Each structure stands twice: as C-alpha cells, then as structure tokens.
Amino acid sequence: MKKFSQDFIFGTATSSYQIEGAVTQDGRTPSIWDTFSKTPGKVWGGDTGDIACDHYNRVEEDIQILKELGVDSYRFSIAWPRVFPAKGQYNAKGMEFYKNLARRLVEENIQPFVTIYHWDLPQWAHELGGWVNRESVEWFEEFSLKCFEELDEYVAKWITHNEPWCAAMLGYHQGEHAPGHTNLDEAIRAAHHILLSHGRVVQMYKESYKGTKEIGITLNLSPVYAASTSANDQLAANNFDGYLNRWFLEPIFKGSYPVDMMNLYSKYIYSYDFIQEGDLETISCPSDFFGINFYNRALIEFSSAADFMFKPAYSDYPKSGMGWDISPNEFKELIHRLREEYTTLPIYITENGAAFDDRLEENGSVHDEGRVDYVEKHITAVAELNEEGMNVAGYYLWSLLDNFEWAFGYEKRFGIIFVDFNTQTRYWKDSAKRYAEIVRNRSI
Numbered sequence: 001m002k003k004f005s006q007d008f009i010f011g012t013a014t015s016s017y018q019i020e021g022a023v024t025q026d027g028r029t030p031s032i033w034d035t036f037s038k039t040p041g042k043v044w045g046g047d048t049g050d051i052a053c054d055h056y057n058r059v060e061e062d063i064q065i066l067k068e069l070g071v072d073s074y075r076f077s078i079a080w081p082r083v084f085p086a087k088g089q090y091n092a093k094g095m096e097f098y099k100n101l102a103r104r105l106v107e108e109n110i111q112p113f114v115t116i117y118h119w120d121l122p123q124w125a126h127e128l129g130g131w132v133n134r135e136s137v138e139w140f141e142e143f144s145l146k147c148f149e150e151l152d153e154y155v156a157k158w159i160t161h162n163e164p165w166c167a168a169m170l171g172y173h174q175g176e177h178a179p180g181h182t183n184l185d186e187a188i189r190a191a192h193h194i195l196l197s198h199g200r201v202v203q204m205y206k207e208s209y210k211g212t213k214e215i216g217i218t219l220n221l222s223p224v225y226a227a228s229t230s231a232n233d234q235l236a237a238n239n240f241d242g243y244l245n246r247w248f249l250e251p252i253f254k255g256s257y258p259v260d261m262m263n264l265y266s267k268y269i270y271s272y273d274f275i276q277e278g279d280l281e282t283i284s285c286p287s288d289f290f291g292i293n294f295y296n297r298a299l300i301e302f303s304s305a306a307d308f309m310f311k312p313a314y315s316d317y318p319k320s321g322m323g324w325d326i327s328p329n330e331f332k333e334l335i336h337r338l339r340e341e342y343t344t345l346p347i348y349i350t351e352n353g354a355a356f357d358d359r360l361e362e363n364g365s366v367h368d369e370g371r372v373d374y375v376e377k378h379i380t381a382v383a384e385l386n387e388e389g390m391n392v393a394g395y396y397l398w399s400l401l402d403n404f405e406w407a408f409g410y411e412k413r414f415g416i417i418f419v420d421f422n423t424q425t426r427y428w429k430d431s432a433k434r435y436a437e438i439v440r441n442r443s444i
C-alpha cells in the first residue's frame with residue numbers, strides 16, 4: 001500500500017466549452033469552438049457544445065457530486081466570450097457564474113483551481129487575427145486581470161494556459177482543432193503569443209496585481225521513444241520531441257527556442273522577427289508550479305514522406321479507447337527527465353485519465369474496469385515518484401463528467417461520472433467510486 005501526505009491535492013478537472021452548454025445565455029457570444037463545431041466535417045457526428053453537460057444550469061448538482069467524491073480541489077476553466085463578449089466589453093453577468101461556482105466550492109471546502117484559457121477563444125478575437133496577432137497578448141491580459149479582480153479571493157491556484165501545443169499546433173498547423181488552419185507559420189506565431197501572454201500575465205499577477213496565490217502553466221507532454229536504434233528513427237524521435245515537448249519546455253524553462261527545430265521549421269517560416277527583444281525573458285519568468293497533462297507515451301519512426309521525418313510507429317502496448325498507449329512507467333520517466341533537465345518547481349498532474357467504451361447498465365451502473373485500472377496505475381506511479389522525491393503536489397483526474405471531447409464530440413467518454421446526454425442524468429461509474437475511496441483513504 002502507498003500513502004499520500006495530508007497536503008497532497010486530489011482533484012478532478014473539466015473545461016468550460018466541454019461541459020457548460022448555455023452558449024447564448026447571459027450575454028455569451030460565440031467562441032472559435034462554436035464556429036468550428038458547426039462547420040460540417042470538423043467534429044464527429046456534427047456534435048457541438050451547444051448543450052454539452054448543461055453544467056451552466058446544473059452547477060449545483062455537479063458541486064454535490066464533487067462533494068460526495070470528497071476531492072480536495074476542482075479544476076475548471078473560464079469561457080472568455082462569457083466575460084468579454086466583444087472587444088473591450090466586460091460582461092459582469094458572465095463572470096457571475098464563475099464567482100458563484102468558486103464561492104460555493106470554497107464553502108464546500110473544495111479548492112478552486114482555475115484555468116484562464118482552455119481553448120475557447122472569442123470569435124471576435126479570432127476575427128482580429130486570433131493568437132496569430134500579437135495584440136492577442138493584450139486582450140488576454142485584460143481578460144486575466146478581470147478574472148483576478150473578481151475571483152482571486154476564492155481561487156487557490158491559477159493556470160494561465162492549458163496545453164499551448166494543442167491550441168497552437170492542432171488549431172493552426174494540423175487543423176484538427178479550432179480554428180482549423182493548416183499553416184505552420186501561423187502556428188508558431190500563435191504558440192509564441194500564447195507563451196508570451198502567459199509570461200505577461202504571471203508578471204502582472206505578481207508585480208502590479210500583487211496576487212499571492214500560486215500561478216503557473218499546463219503543458220501536454222508525452223515522453224517520446226524511437227521505434228528502433230537506427231539513426232533514422234532516432235532522428236525522427238528527436239524531431240517529434242522537439243515538435244511536441246521541447247518547443248514549449250525550452251522557452252518556459254530556459255528562455256530560448258530549440259535551435260534544431262528553428263532550423264527544421266525555417267523552410268515554412270519566412271522570418272522569426274515576431275520573436276521580439278525581451279519576449280523570451282518574459283516567457284521564462286518564474287512561476288510557482290508546473291502543470292502537466294499526461295495521457296500516453298509516443299512511439300515514433302522515420303518517414304521520408306513526412307514533413308519533419310516523423311510518424312507514429314506501431315506499438316503493441318495495451319490501449320485506451322483513444323487508441324493511446326497505456327504507459328504509466330513512461331509517465332515516471334517523463335517526470336524524471338523534467339527534474340533532470342528543466343525544473344525543480346512543484347509539479348501538479350493537472351490532467352490524467354482515459355476514454356473507454358462505457359456501457360450504462362439498466363440498473364444505472366457502469367463497470368469501467370479499464371478506467372479503474374488506468375487510474376490506479378497512474379496514481380500508484382505518482383506515489384512512487386513522490387517516494388523518489390519528485391515532488392508531485394497533486395493529481396487531477398480528467399474528467400469529472402463525460403463531455404464534448406473536441407473533434408471527437410460525445411463519441412469519447414473520459415468521465416468518471418457517466419452523462420446520459422439525452423436526459424442529462426449523471427451516473428457514478430465504478431471509477432468514480434474507486435477514486436472516492438482512494439481520496440478518502442489517501443492511499444492506494
């Protein structure tokens with residue numbers, strides 16, 4: 001049996017567009033995800049976040065679930081277009097929802113862990129160039145300041161950005177996420193402005209706002225392995241590591257972009273002039289913790305047909321419902337590498353979990369053994385990492401509820417609570433019961 005200390009934080013996580021619904025309520029205007037999901041062919045089955053889990057109208061019921069789960073903390077994000085439905089136009093009514101949520105959580109002894117940006121960029125901002133436009137940094141600062149002014153008294157920890165890689169590379173390079181562009185030059189600029197806005201907001205929070213809570217950023221990281229020891233596969237793996245991990249880790253922790261990747265990208269990037277003097281210093285300014293979303297390892301091989309010579313290799317590992325390798329040992333290797341090469345900051349696992357093909361039985365039970373096993377293995381890994389002194393300060397299970405899984409719509413269920421999207425009834429899966437037990441015992 002492995003024990004967790006009393007101050008270790010157990011939580012669950014969600015994000016605004018994935019659960020809230022209520023897309024026109026109380027003055028909210030569209031985000032890029034409303035537009036993208038309504039564009040034919042972009043999201044599985046034509047699903048949208050219009051209703052999602054209707055969390056906006058069922059928030060009290062969902063707080064009761066959190067209470068019964070017994071979690072120490074709940075991670076949620078703020079829908080920017082609720083708070084700023086138009087450029088420079090603050091909507092107090094939109095903020096009211098988050099104020100109530102944060103206050104209620106505190107009353108229930110659940111620490112609010114707030115992500116300021118989890119991908120729902122207002123459509124108005126997109127129409128002005130979105131993250132490709134450097135002015136986005138100022139729009140984000142204005143939005144963040146309002147969040148601090150209205151919510152800081154309740155909030156325990158702030159995350160500036162969730163997974164800049166997805167927002168920039170899936171959104172502007174691969175086109176799988178909103179706004180659905182396929183242009184590397186735009187993606188690298190977007191990534192730069194997202195990172196810059198992170199640094200600016202951390203500095204603003206600490207220096208002018210004088211906030212005292214913890215603030216940091218969350219990256220999605222996968223440890224990358226080459227399919228063989230051949231020089232080609234090694235090169236491919238190094239490039240993929242640069243594309244996914246180092247392009248974000250190095251500016252944040254070392255104040256520079258990886259030069260090998262700058263070279264590789266240069267055939268698509270007309271000029272790196274958008275990296276202005278002082279930007280990397282701002283991006284690498286000190287924050288208080290480092291957030292990691294971990295799902296799977298990556299196994300990579302060489303492909304002469306691919307732009308940057310990498311492609312996923314065949315892997316015989318057991319898979320989750322996303323087809324992702326279940327890889328708790330590699331998760332530990334990732335944390336070791338971060339400790340060796342990048343940071344001594346406390347680490348929060350801000351997301352970890354798995355989709356599986358869940359079946360709701362007639363008596364309301366969902367026997368999701370696959371998820372129970374996945375969660376147990378990763379929580380055990382966290383406990384082992386802490387025995388090795390790796391300072392993992394908390395674990396947030398993704399996700400509290402089945403929800404709108406981006407391009408996969410409602411097809412992929414990540415929740416520990418099953419949502420019947422026809423009736424909005426919530427059912428406890430076995431994994432929720434098991435997680436409540438782990439949290440209660442503070443051991444696994």
Ligand code: FCB
Nearest residue numbers: 015162163220398405414
């Ligand atoms: C992460 C996202 C989160 C969810 C999980 C499955 O990349 O942050 O919103 O979609 O994956």
